[in-house]
Amino acid sequence: MTELVYIGEEVLPALLRGLWISLILILPSSVLGFAAGVLVGALRVYGAAGFRWLANAYVLIFRGFPLIIQLYIWYFGLPRIGIYMSPYGASVMGFVLCSAAYHSEYIRGALLSIRHGQMLAAQSIGLNRLQTVLYVIMPQAFRRALPGCGNEIIYLIKYSSLAYMVTCIELTGEGKILASASFKYIEVFMIIGAIYLGMVSIATWLLSMLENHLTIPGFERYRT
Amino acid sequence: MPSPTPVLAVENITKTYGIRTILDGVSLSINRGEIKVLIGPSGAGKSTLLQSINFLIQPDSGTVALEGQTINPHDKKALCAYRQQVGMIFQDFNLFDHLTALGNVEIGLIRVKHMIKNEARDRAVTELERVGLKQHTAHYPAQLSGGQKQRVSIARALAMEPKVMLLDEPTSALDPELIGEVHSVISKLGEAGMTMMLATHQIGFARHLAHEMIFMENGRIVEQGPPDVILDGAARQRTREFCSRISGAGEKR
Numbered sequence: 001m002t003e004l005v006y007i008g009e010e011v012l013p014a015l016l017r018g019l020w021i022s023l024i025l026i027l028p029s030s031v032l033g034f035a036a037g038v039l040v041g042a043l044r045v046y047g048a049a050g051f052r053w054l055a056n057a058y059v060l061i062f063r064g065f066p067l068i069i070q071l072y073i074w075y076f077g078l079p080r081i082g083i084y085m086s087p088y089g090a091s092v093m094g095f096v097l098c099s100a101a102y103h104s105e106y107i108r109g110a111l112l113s114i115r116h117g118q119m120l121a122a123q124s125i126g127l128n129r130l131q132t133v134l135y136v137i138m139p140q141a142f143r144r145a146l147p148g149c150g151n152e153i154i155y156l157i158k159y160s161s162l163a164y165m166v167t168c169i170e171l172t173g174e175g176k177i178l179a180s181a182s183f184k185y186i187e188v189f190m191i192i193g194a195i196y197l198g199m200v201s202i203a204t205w206l207l208s209m210l211e212n213h214l215t216i217p218g219f220e221r222y223r224t
Numbered sequence: 225m226p227s228p229t230p231v232l233a234v235e236n237i238t239k240t241y242g243i244r245t246i247l248d249g250v251s252l253s254i255n256r257g258e259i260k261v262l263i264g265p266s267g268a269g270k271s272t273l274l275q276s277i278n279f280l281i282q283p284d285s286g287t288v289a290l291e292g293q294t295i296n297p298h299d300k301k302a303l304c305a306y307r308q309q310v311g312m313i314f315q316d317f318n319l320f321d322h323l324t325a326l327g328n329v330e331i332g333l334i335r336v337k338h339m340i341k342n343e344a345r346d347r348a349v350t351e352l353e354r355v356g357l358k359q360h361t362a363h364y365p366a367q368l369s370g371g372q373k374q375r376v377s378i379a380r381a382l383a384m385e386p387k388v389m390l391l392d393e394p395t396s397a398l399d400p401e402l403i404g405e406v407h408s409v410i411s412k413l414g415e416a417g418m419t420m421m422l423a424t425h426q427i428g429f430a431r432h433l434a435h436e437m438i439f440m441e442n443g444r445i446v447e448q449g450p451p452d453v454i455l456d457g458a459a460r461q462r463t464r465e466f467c468s469r470i471s472g473a474g475e476k477r
Contacts, residue, residue, distance in 0.1 A: 120280045121318035121377070125332035125384055126308035128300060135335060139322045216322050218366025 018174030037103020087168035106148030237286030311381030371402030
């Protein structure tokens with residue numbers, strides 16, 4: 001009985017608070033990260049040499065540094081040069097920059113998989129390069145990148161838990177505080193694990209709806 | 225006959241890839257309403273020539289002029305404006321897979337010609353009707369047969385109101401029984417006075433369509449002349465060999 005009271009009066013309110021912070025970390029990070037990833041991926045394939053080099057360097061660094069180190073740099077490091085960020089701001093920036101690097105790789109692969117003939121046909125009716133990429137190549141590449149990008153978003157849901165390391169107390173952070181106070185590690189972390197599982201399940205479902213919605217008629221026979 | 229300014233004049237085009245010379249100084253011109261057919265063995269440079277004409281392949285040297293205006297391929301705006309006026313039909317159709325037949329025809333009207341949506345739609349439907357695909361406007365490329373896809377691609381090119389059409393082996397990727405529907409669309413275009421340059425291995429069709437035949441080999445024009453002359457009494461040994469080897473050269477007109 002005391003268990004239930006403990007869960008109802010202490011665990012749930014704290015976890016709901018944490019869940020809310022997690023959600024407002026994840027939603028903008030996934031949208032902005034994806035958008036930036038599309039831009040970086042496009043630059044890596046179609047950009048002028050200088051932009052391509054910059055984008056490649058960006059991806060190398062942001063995939064190369066562990067995310068936790070990136071967060072530490074944004075939150076604890078930048079104040080050294082006079083830039084102060086809130087825990088929340090530093091976390092979102094870290095997530096966006098990191099996930100954009102991964103997204104760009106899925107986008108790059110998808111862009112490269114579009115047959116060259118699509119580009120030729122677009123140019124032959126007078127579309128310029130930017131229009132060709134925007135209206136012909138990207139809509140097709142986007143569909144091919146979706147499973148990979150979805151994977152990255154699902155991964156983001158879980159690595160958002162790193163935010164508590166820079167004192168942005170989200171779901172995992174609230175759990176850590178609860179568990180340290182009560183020593184009920186199993187109970188608390190099982191509940192938290194289940195909440196992440198729930199978020200991931202919803203994201204998976206939304207992504208598959210989107211994939212189905214975007215399926216091009218005539219291609220669905222390749223799906224099961 | 226007075227010689228008017230040709231619609232399209234190609235002057236001394238060359239293209240090399242590494243040590244391989246694909247086009248070795250090709251010059252030709254085509255007048256309004258004329259239909260010229262490029263024939264020759266695979267690797268002769270027919271496709272490269274057609275793609276060089278609208279700079280989908282950047283030639284190493286040479287010039288292209290549309291109605292007397294030399295095109296500067298480095299002026300991107302001018303190049304896009306020029307490409308609108310030169311319709312291109314590809315061997316493997318290259319329809320935009322994510323758009324319906326209607327969408328494929330509309331996209332150039334909306335994005336390049338900046339037509340408003342309704343106008344573009346009406347125009348696109350008209351073009352699709354012209355190639356006999358009124359029933360298929362809402363279908364995606366993957367739902368169409370090869371012949372239908374090629375007809376959509378012809379409609380897509382026609383919608384831009386080109387002054388000349390370049391057709392790169394338009395039926396070579398098609399089943400024999402689908403070739404006819406595409407040929408009949410092309411023939412109708414020719415009857416309507418469209419200026420066309422066509423690469424094909426369908427010699428019988430070419431004989432009836434062409435005003436002039438151009439035999440190419442190793443990146444050069446070997447010989448050109450009226451189809452009956454090229455096919456039945458070519459001056460050059462090599463042309464005669466090629467023409468005797470391809471089956472079904474069609475009956476003399």
